[in-house]
Amino acid sequence: xxxxxxxxxxxxxxxxxxxxxxxxxxxxxxxxxxxxxxxxxxxxxxxxxxxxxxxxxxxxxxxxxxxxxxxxxxxxxxxxxxxxxxxxxxxxxxxxxxxxxxxxxxxxxxxxxxxxxxxxxxxxxxxxxxxxxxxxxxxxxxxxxxxxxxxxxxxxxxxxxxxxxxxxxxxxxxxxxxxxxxx
Amino acid sequence: xxxxxxxxxxxxxxxxxxxxxxxxxxxxxxxxxxxxxxxxxxxxxxxxxxxxxxxxxxxxxxxxxxxxxxxxxxxxxxxxxxxxxxxxxxxxxxxxxxxxxxxxxxxxxxxxxxxxxxxxxxxxxxxxxxxxxxxxxxxxxxxxxxxxxxxxxxxxxxxxxxxxxxxxxxxxxxxxxxxxxxxxxxxxxxxxxxxxxxxxxxxxxxxxxxxxxxxxxxxxxxxxxxxxxxxxxxxxxxxxxxxxxxxxxxxxxxxxxxxxxxxxxxxxxxxxxxxxxxxxxxxxxxxxxxxxxxxxxxxxxxxxxxxxxxxxxxxxxxxxxxxxxxxxxxxxxxxxxxxxxxxxxxxxxxxxxxxxx
Numbered sequence: 001x002x003x004x005x006x007x008x009x010x011x012x013x014x015x016x017x018x019x020x021x022x023x024x025x026x027x028x029x030x031x032x033x034x035x036x037x038x039x040x041x042x043x044x045x046x047x048x049x050x051x052x053x054x055x056x057x058x059x060x061x062x063x064x065x066x067x068x069x070x071x072x073x074x075x076x077x078x079x080x081x082x083x084x085x086x087x088x089x090x091x092x093x094x095x096x097x098x099x100x101x102x103x104x105x106x107x108x109x110x111x112x113x114x115x116x117x118x119x120x121x122x123x124x125x126x127x128x129x130x131x132x133x134x135x136x137x138x139x140x141x142x143x144x145x146x147x148x149x150x151x152x153x154x155x156x157x158x159x160x161x162x163x164x165x166x167x168x169x170x171x172x173x174x175x176x177x178x179x180x181x182x183x
Numbered sequence: 184x185x186x187x188x189x190x191x192x193x194x195x196x197x198x199x200x201x202x203x204x205x206x207x208x209x210x211x212x213x214x215x216x217x218x219x220x221x222x223x224x225x226x227x228x229x230x231x232x233x234x235x236x237x238x239x240x241x242x243x244x245x246x247x248x249x250x251x252x253x254x255x256x257x258x259x260x261x262x263x264x265x266x267x268x269x270x271x272x273x274x275x276x277x278x279x280x281x282x283x284x285x286x287x288x289x290x291x292x293x294x295x296x297x298x299x300x301x302x303x304x305x306x307x308x309x310x311x312x313x314x315x316x317x318x319x320x321x322x323x324x325x326x327x328x329x330x331x332x333x334x335x336x337x338x339x340x341x342x343x344x345x346x347x348x349x350x351x352x353x354x355x356x357x358x359x360x361x362x363x364x365x366x367x368x369x370x371x372x373x374x375x376x377x378x379x380x381x382x383x384x385x386x387x388x389x390x391x392x393x394x395x396x397x398x399x400x401x402x403x404x405x406x407x408x409x410x411x412x413x414x415x416x417x418x419x420x421x422x423x424x425x426x427x428x429x430x431x432x433x434x435x436x437x438x439x440x441x442x443x444x445x446x447x448x449x450x451x452x453x454x455x456x457x458x459x460x461x462x463x464x465x466x467x468x469x470x471x472x473x474x475x476x477x478x479x480x481x482x483x484x485x486x487x488x489x490x491x492x493x494x495x496x497x498x499x500x501x502x503x504x505x506x507x508x509x510x511x512x513x514x515x516x517x518x519x520x521x522x523x524x525x526x527x528x529x530x531x532x533x534x535x536x537x538x539x540x
Contacts, residue, residue, distance in 0.1 A: 020359065024188050027361045033188070035359040039214055039297070060446035062358050065523060 001056055003141045004064045008049035008081050009073025009094070014128035017154065018071070019050035021132065024150035025142035026054035034062040047076060054141055069139060071131050073114070075100060092134055094127065110134060110180035117172045126169040133173025138180065144170050186361040191326045191351065192217035194362050195285060196225065198333035199257045201364050204283070205231035206256040208245035210238055210264060213297045214353035215287035218259040239264040243271030243284075250280035251392035253379025255337055259285035261353070262303050263294055265311075272346055273312030277394030279378075279409065281340030283333065284318070285349045287356040290519035298519025299352035301439060304496035307350050308468040315406050317413055318348045319420065320467040322438040326360040328465070334367055339420060341373045343412055350467060352492065354440045354521070416469055423471035424463040425478075427453075431460030433535055434478055436489040436501045438464050441522065445490055448527045459531055460484070467497070475504035485538040488512040490527055492520075510538060 005022065009015045016037055023035040036051040051064040069090040072078045075098045085091050085107045093102060096115035112134045118127040136144055144167075151166055189197070196218045199207070207222040219235065226233040236242035242258050249256040260268060265286045275282060288303045290296040307320045319339055323329035329351060336347040380390045396402035424442075427449050428434055437445040442463040452459045462478065464471050478484055486509055489498035498513040505511050514530040516522045 020188070023359060027186060027188050033361060035188070036354065037357055039353065039357045041297075059360070059443075060450065061444040061524065062354070062360075062440070063444065063521060065525070 002068070003052075003054040003139065004066065004068045004086075005052040005054070005135075005141075006049060006064050006067045006070045006081050006084055007052065007073075008047070008071070008077035011046045011048040013048070013073045014125065015048045015073060016050055018128045018132050019052045021147050021150045021154065022052045022054065022142060024153070025146035026052075028146045028149060029142055031055060032057060032059050034059040036062040036064075049077065049081070069135060069141075071135055072098065073128070073131065074098065078102065090135075090138060092131060092138070094131060096127070108180075110138065110177050112173065112176050114173070117176070118169060121165060121168055121172065123165060126166060129166045129169035130173035130176070133170035134177045135173075136170070137174035138177045144174070186363050188359050189326065189362050190217055190357065190359050191329055192287065192356040193221045194326050194330050195259075195333050195349065195351075195356075196221035197364065198330040199283065199337070200225055200229060200231070202255065202334040202337040204255045204257045204337065205229065206246075206249040206254050207231070207258065208234050208236050208242040208249070208256070209258050209260065210236050210242050212261045212264045214289060214299075214356050215259050215261045215285065217356070218285060218287075222257075239267035240271065243268040243275075246282050246284075247271055247275050247278070247280065250275060250282045251278070251380050253376040253381060255281075255341075257283045257285065259287070261287045261289045261297075262291050262300070265303065265306070269306075269312035272318065273310075273314050273316065274394045275346050276312075276316035276318065276409075277314060278392050279344040280392065281337075281344050281346070283336045283340055283347050283349065285333075285351065288350065288352045290517065296519040297353065299354040299440065299521060300492045300517060300519055301352060301441060302493040302496065302517055303350070304467065304491070304493060307348055308470070308500070316409065317468050318346050319343070319416060319469075320348045320350050321422075322350045322465060322467050323355065324439055324442050324463065324465075326355065326358070327362050329355060330362050330364060331367070332465070335369075338367065338371045338373060341376070342371055343416055344378075345412065345416070350439065352440055353519075413469075420466060421469050421471050421473075422465035423474045424461075424465060425474065426461040426463065427458070428460035428462065428478055428484075430483055431458045432483065433486050433488060433531055433538075434460040434462055434484055435527075435531070436462050436464070436475070436487060436497065437491065438467060438497065441490055441492055444522060444524060445527065448524045448531070451524060452528055452531065457531065457535065464497070470500045470504065472500075472504040475501060476506070476508075479505045479508040484509060486510045486512060486534050488514060488531065488534055490522060490530075491515040492522065493517050
């Protein structure tokens, strides 16, 4: 099994971190992984995206051209990456910030109100973790426990108190996809 | 030791430190900035020295100095910065000093762009600066391979007293993969650095680090001796990977990250019933000429195609090696554009259609 993932959104939404957590968790599970960021003159508020591959096989090209799943956190990302989902693949749309519906009917689309859920949790910055929770629940690409372990490493001991919040965000994201329907 | 997830640039820097590199002199440029940043943080922890020089020219001359004193030393840059280092590299090669230089190539010419490219192949493999000389050029395809080659690169540099270049690209520098820092599988007998200028105390002849030979006869002798060394390097140090070449109708030549994309293409082609092979030079200099010669003689190989992130540079060495035995084609993107698997595959199909007719 090979998960070929594209994550895209605004700089500052935690796009790169989402990808790194996925890659890290995949590595902890003993999979072959790669993480490739876009690295143009990116800045907060600009666009950011990354490609993640989690595979049982060694990773050949780290570039994802036909994605098994795409997560889009803002409107320009939907326009740009909807076409990159492979036929039968998964598209996760942050419906809090994207008022448009996806136009393809040969893929599965889930609308996740990531920012609204994050706000309910009291911190809009965990919207990325909500989205990640949805993705993991939907695909089983990695286990949530390994994502939390990865986050622990990424945040360091000084930010240990954020772990519970992030765990909650993953969980709420996972609950969202229960209602997701195949189009 | 367990694996860690690291950016290519950071992994290269850590590999250098684990290989005993204690001096790093550099000047910032995208997409390799994580190397000096990592070195600035790590070198003081291990008793080393990091200096951000005022320019690439001074950075490479600091490398010249530290290498002359017998230290393990490294610098890194990306294409425009590497151009600035060429004078120093020529001096270092002329003075026969070991060092490691990393080039995380970006699109050119000029300031170009910051996206990945392979358009510095000529500069890296044909000398780059003035005079008769070569760098040993290592082209990793994965971050693990980058780590291993950096470590071995320091040994190669010391063994032959010659600068070694790690030729990557922006993609390899920026991406993350799991890596393991492991001891080298091959242990080399490294010569003592008796030539190093470590301070004269009277217990050995005076050492002079020099690349100036006013007498042309002396200079010719000096260069010829360096070239004897190059023959040794050609004999001992060629590294190459052959992938799926048995029964291949067409063999693609690609190195570095492009070779990874080609591997994806090969798997794709296989599903369509097309047998494509890959020869991936790991050392770009010395070039794996004999590997190409061997496969060019096989009946089942109809053609070769070099795929590069350039307008066609390595293809010249492929042509020299294949030496007219089979046709050699080229496909490339440049300026920071990365060749797409589908585009490569359709080029392959075009070539196969042409040669089997």
